[in-house]
Amino acid sequence: MRARPRRLDERGLIRSRLSEEHGTLGCDVRAPVVMAYPSPYRVGMSSLGFQTLYRILNAEGPGAHRAFLPDEWEPATLAWPPPKQQVLSYESVTPIRDYPIVAMSVAYELEVSGIIRLLEGAGIPLLAKDRTERDPIVVMGGPVTTTNPSLLLPFCDVLISGEAEGSLPLAVHTILDTPGRARAIEAAGALPHSCVGEIEEGRFEALPDMGRADQERLPAFSAITTPEAELSNMFLVEPERGCSRRCTFCVMRGASTGGMRILPLEAPLSVVPDHAKKVGLVGAAVTDLPHLEELVARIVESGRGVGISSLRADRLTPGFLDNLARGGYRTITVASDGISERMRDVLDRKISERDLLRAAELVGSRGFHRLKLYQMMGAPTEREEDADELVRFALELSKLTRLTMTFSTFVAKRNTPLDGQPFVGIKTAEARLKRIKAGLKGKVEIRPQPPKWAWVEYVLSQRGPEVGYRAIEAVHNGGNFGAWKRAFATLPEQHGRALVFGDEARRASRTGFAADPTSASPLVTLRGATPREEP
Ligand code: SF4
Structure with missing residues (x-):
């Protein structure tokens, strides 16, 4: 920019x-x-x-x-x-x-x-x-x-x-x-x-179910390109919508959004305007597109740069990476999310150490500057041993390519099987990050997002409209972390739900925003865990 x-x-x-x-x-x-x-x-x-x-x-x-x-x-x-x-x-x-x-x-x-x-x-x-x-x-x-x-x-x-x-x-x-x-x-x-909305004080209607665009409305594509966008001068188009996978933490999971809608190869290509110098392929699961390699090749052959919103480590091939390099890629970014093999299983991420090792080998051998790996720490059941496994594994990866790891902290989201899970705790998350940083010092670049803001997001995610009023208080008091903490301190207690896996989790995710039968209120979303964090 x-x-x-x-x-x-x-x-x-x-x-x-x-x-x-x-x-x-x-x-x-x-x-x-x-x-x-x-x-x-x-x-x-x-x-x-x-x-x-x-x-x-x-x-x-x-x-x-x-x-x-x-x-x-x-x-x-x-x-x-x-x-x-x-x-x-x-x-x-x-x-x-x-x-x-x-x-x-x-x-x-x-x-x-x-x-x-x-x-x-x-x-x-x-x-x-x-x-x-x-x-x-x-x-x-x-x-x-x-x-x-x-x-x-x-x-x-x-x-x-x-x-x-x-x-x-x-x-x-x-x-x-x-x-x-x-x-x-x-x-x-x-x-x-x-x-x-709350047009009368205290009056709330049941939340509606989620709309789904008609197929003829797709693909979504941008109107304007500008050098001042974060995706500078990039024309954005969505060659598929949704995701068929079932990662337990993700709001885009197929069980919640109805799965992946794949558009024909020509659909995104036909809307690219002549002036577009770069094309960004945006979607929850773009690398699951069966014809992605051909789509990228066609864009690159037209003399344009290319960007993809999310790459899966298990879908990278030498030919695909070569086209990405021709399309301007210098860094390959993939998500691991779970910080150990066990945590990736808990999250149903379906990415293994083997996939990540192969991705690092490919990235290193084909001349890219670096591999960037997204990690999400603090998911339910995560322990110090998982952080130690990450350190061991990241050192292995860093022998194959230059490695950067970004860290977010798990935030339980509605409409997912992990809805209602407690926040890991700011101090716990910071200590774990410190342990990881110490283990990788000088070998791997670490870019963490502050866990304290993940906690604010967690409370905003897990509560009902009352949290909107606390947000006003926090913003009026300067918006710093202390202001949010004070604003949330007066929230009434809520009780968390048990961790659910397997069939129960799938049932929970299907219910989405269904009414809470234990609630007398017609407003239905007041379930979830207490913001019990002691920041
Ligand atoms: S994390 Fe990615 S692969 Fe998993 S459900 Fe969400 S969009 Fe799909």
């Missing part, structure tokens, strides 16, 4: 960014919808879902503009409120509070900070129950609805769950066709895969 040389005011910045985009839609055309992304421009423009919905709303009507969390409001720790600044749409440089509909796509739980900052900063009442006829109708959806949509309920007027290629245009048309704010919200909330 190119560095921006100087500070521009918001209007200047928007002009500068628009001038570098290819494929911008809806400029200087009135639109009733602004798609407001709760992270900055470079992140939002790398979201295939955000780009796809923007493209669909512009292609099929009624038109949509974009807005983003101002860059200055991104840091996790930020005194609030910051100096006043307007939140403007890019296509018409209009304050977003002046649009009839604000649509927000939320990727994951920690983006709740961005929701709070964006809405408040834009002058839109933060809570759905406080909005009036003068305010926009706020529609929310996005990947976070596959894990914990209840977190969004205090903030949205209408919630759309799951894939929204069909649901969002329908909701937008329904809102525009229904006179009166309250009636429009009720009508949109009654649509399939949708519900009304």
